[in-house]
Amino acid sequence: VIEDELHDIVAGRLREGGHRYTAMRRRLIETLRTADRPMSVPDLVRGRRSPPQSSAYRNLGVLERSGLVRRVLTDEGLARYELTEELTEHHHHLICVRCGRIEDVAIPPGLERSIGRTLDVVGTEAGFATVSHRLDLIGRCRACVLGPVRE
Numbered sequence: 001v002i003e004d005e006l007h008d009i010v011a012g013r014l015r016e017g018g019h020r021y022t023a024m025r026r027r028l029i030e031t032l033r034t035a036d037r038p039m040s041v042p043d044l045v046r047g048r049r050s051p052p053q054s055s056a057y058r059n060l061g062v063l064e065r066s067g068l069v070r071r072v073l074t075d076e077g078l079a080r081y082e083l084t085e086e087l088t089e090h091h092h093h094l095i096c097v098r099c100g101r102i103e104d105v106a107i108p109p110g111l112e113r114s115i116g117r118t119l120d121v122v123g124t125e126a127g128f129a130t131v132s133h134r135l136d137l138i139g140r141c142r143a144c145v146l147g148p149v150r151e
């Protein structure tokens with residue numbers, strides 16, 4: 001989705017729900033659009049003239065309920081947010097249990113299709129109509145594998 005189109009989709013979706021596309025919401029969407037990984041609220045409000053975190057959480061809640069933003073689940077207390085796949089593309093995450101870093105990772109198309117088929121079988125056997133999947137890898141990131149041991 002290209003930038004202008006993305007903002008149009010977001011504005012339209014918010015309008016349907018009776019919400020306005022405020023400067024704050026636009027700023028959150030824009031930050032998430034240019035980020036290459038899911039962002040926490042402290043990441044999102046970093047910098048000059050930043051809105052308070054409470055306001056960021058409230059607005060992310062509206063964006064989340066409107067199906068524009070989703071939370072990436074981690075074991076950490078801090079939620080990380082990203083645009084939904086409808087606005088970006090299907091991908092997975094690498095979640096480091098040591099430093100908490102999360103990276104987006106795309107699986108090559110052939111492999112992705114084969115994962116999809118496998119998961120469809122799992123769903124079908126459970127009488128479940130699968131429409132998509134979420135799959136994250138948990139482990140240690142490159143820096144934590146190679147870096148000095150920290151405790």
Ligand SMILES: [Zn+2]
Pocket residue numbers: 096097098099100101140141142143144
């Ligand atoms: Zn790490």
Ligand SMILES: [Zn+2]
Pocket residue numbers: 090091092107112115133135
């Ligand atoms: Zn996938």
